[in-house]
Amino acid sequence: NELALNPPGPFHHFHAPIVPLLLWAAAAGLGQGASSRSTTGSTSMPEPASVKWLPSASPLLAFSLTFGIWTCVVFSQNPLSLKFWDSGKPEYWGKRYVPDERPQQFAKIASLIPPTARVAxxxxxxxxxxxxxxxxxxxxxxxxxxxxxxxxxDDTDYIVIDTRHPYSWIHGPEDVRELRTEPDRWELLPDETNGYFIVLKRKTNVVEQK
Structure with missing residues (x-):
């Protein structure tokens, strides 16, 4: 999902398995390009494959290395990239890797729901x-x-909504579909997280009637 928000990267994280194939294809392409440009030398003493194609492939290697470094610096999200150190970017290390208030607020409701419950x-x-x-x-x-x-x-016991995640469309109880359309079926539990999380519990009498 994060990659999908950063074009021209992969449209979705499910595209990740194709990355190794691209690397293999690039390596094979470099070898093919080099072999087609290499000259035929003496056959009396076989040379290692690297000796044969590395010199003739130097322009391709230089291009690939330059493009790889440029991609790493401009597009990636690792410590070698510009985004990693730019405090104005979502990829900034202080925003991405340092816990903010959300996990602290979630800790207040972590034990609220039993493991035997069915949770949406x-x-x-x-x-x-x-x-x-x-x-x-x-x-x-x-x-x-x-x-x-x-x-x-229909068999859901609890609904837990994170109102502060990057693309949440729910910012308060007034935005919750179930509270608008089925208020007789759901109970809004008291807010203990300063609005960071909304927890709904299905009313017991409704479950028993079913």
Missing amino acids: STDFVHPRYTHFERSYDYSQYPRVVNGNRPGAP
């Missing part, structure tokens, strides 16, 4: 609940598990 949660807090009884993605995308509709499936 938004993207950035979702990994916290993948080991629970069931963990659902709470987003604007239709899901088969929810009858090809967005939102929480």
